[in-house]
Amino acid sequence: MTASPKPRKNKLGSLEMKNFDVIVVGAGMLGVAHAWAAAKRGLSVAVIERSRQAHGATVRNFGQVIVTGQPPGMMLSHAQQARELWLELAAKAGFHVRANGALVLARNADEADVLQEFADTRLHQEGYRAQLLSSRELARLYGGRLAHHCAAIQGHDDLQIYSREALPAITRYLAESLGVTFITGTLARAVQGGLVSTTAGDFQGGHVFVCPGHDYLTLMPELFAPMDLEVTRLQMLRAVFESNPIEQLDRPVLTGLSCVHYGAFSDLPSAQVLRDIIQERSPYLLENGIHLLISPTPYGELIIGDSHRYGQDAPPFNDEAVDNAMLELASQALGARLRVVERWQGVYGAHGPAPFSVMPVDEATTVAVMHSGVGMTVGLAIGERTVAGRLG
Template sequence: MTQHNDMLIVGAGILGLSHAYAAAKRGLKVTVFERSETPVGASVRNFGQALVTGQPPGPMLELARASRGIWGDWAQLAGLQLKRNGSYLFARTEAQEQLLEAFCEGRAVEHGYRVDLLRGAALRDLYGGQFRHHRAALHGMDDQQLYSREAIPALIDFLRRDLGVKFHFSTLVRDIEPGRLHSTAGSFNAEQIIVCSGHDYQTLLAEQIAELDPQICRLQMLRARPQTNLNLQHALLTGLSCVHYGAFADLPEAAAVQAEILRHAPHLHENGIHLLISPTPYGELIIGDSHHYGSDPSPFNVEQVDDWMIELAEQTLGCKVQVVERWQGVYGSRGPGPFSFLRPAEGLSVALMHTGVGMSVGPAMAERNVATVLEEI
């Protein structure tokens, strides 16, 4: 028996759910398919940082700003726990401080980043002096933070309960063609089918996706308990992040930071380590991460990489931490740009992220894509 819908979406990660929201709020009948019992991919393995400050000027910054508003809506509609008080990016060296200065005086002013550079008494007063051993802290006021393991299920419940989106979990989509989808839950018809398959490049539309030559990024990540009660309420980054995030990486001052890393800590560069820390609602910290790229993520973690990240975290926090959980993050990466939209046929499309900022830009990406496929713009 064939079931009819307005839109079918493959994948219940942040991109798939964002597409479902954008379509369902327009009154469309939407069904989402997910091969696992609950989402277990990039959307729940991450830091939960929805960063505006780190995005480069242009489309990514615009998407992050628009996504910020959507996250705010979801916090109210779905009851998500969302921290909206921003992030702190700490500079430990003179080169890192100079890069943050240059960003604040130039690009931040030109493109309207809402930031503040804390030094001196302002830095010493932050968290009762816990971070006074740093030279400066960039407060990204528009950055948000959530606990992905709880936020994604809450978003699913909201979409099902309030917007009538149907979900088929533990369901493999075997094949798709324009207007028709075949799955282990049966066959379905729809005017539009959107594939949001994450880093699965082989199950559906493999030939079209292969032309993008995408890779998979594997990350080592930790959940830890600080031995000092920090009551941390902000996402934390370090100067190491400046050579990874597009808001800073192409500034002339970033070259000195990169040279410093290569001179004093080449192992950080070789393993793609730049420290991020996110508080959970339970007083613990998500710590990471490393970056290793390939066609398949290796199942084997390297203990030394974890040790380096723990050392960096303890230096940043000014206290010891106790690891309580370890896991691998994973996301699609290194395509022709930060994301791709493919249109293999009328009524059939693919949405893929090629960076690890899906939580930051995914909601607005989906909003614009749904508007496009429905020919609103």
């Protein structure tokens, strides 16, 4: 496909040229992933976004690229590729990224059993770059502040991005360095055969990638309806140390609660045992989908979460008991008192036929959506592979 010249804007701000090699609908994680993959190939690209700046799942998350948590096979392969793409993109777009891995802490012997089984079976066989730390080895980290845990998996490939700053930086880089045109505050009403009808007029693309997030009604609802998709709503916190801070905390921290959630661990026999134990001792955690994740921000704060409530819609009402449970778990893990400075809801698509779907609609249209909360972990690889497959 031949690259078209960069479109110009007239004094009224309207586009003089409405033809592009590639049009992307949606400026969230998958949208910018497809736009970057296409722009790198020298193609003219337009991104149509209904908001002035995307503010969905991409900026409401932990920014964790949890390679170590992905199940063997396709998802692990995608995560490993996305890791390298993140490092490349961060260097070019100039946003903060931590590349020193993550810790999965075992709070008790039952959680340690899962980490041990993972280390004994799939860690090396499946190509994970990680190691099992004993309680003694763990006690040497952070001045012994995590010594009350039994063991840990130290993942070496995991990254952390401060997503609320990364997405605007990526948008600027694509626009200023690669000539991507962002058409914001504009709703795409219909897409067919390369024609995109919007509230700002019609645009023609050689190929259109539709990345609508968890909006299954605006565009091609007939495609999504048979899939019976849901969304999950997350309760999220940003906190600061109120006492006894871990000044040098420099990587994401998870606990064994995540082992019943992430596919690298969740199908292991010991993880099934752990799930039964949690159900017996702390059913509230499973009922609310709580599994502790802690991400330190570049400013010494902590992003803490999360919970999961599934349904057709995401109710706007938070449960204070859920926030308190997550805050207590984080305080126990870090051995410190924490104070909440911000609360919000995350939301993403869930319960699809796979962790994500890439669906060709016609020769000029492809739809890409996530059905899980790992868009940051695999999104760049999905964009790269999809664009390569459709455009060469």
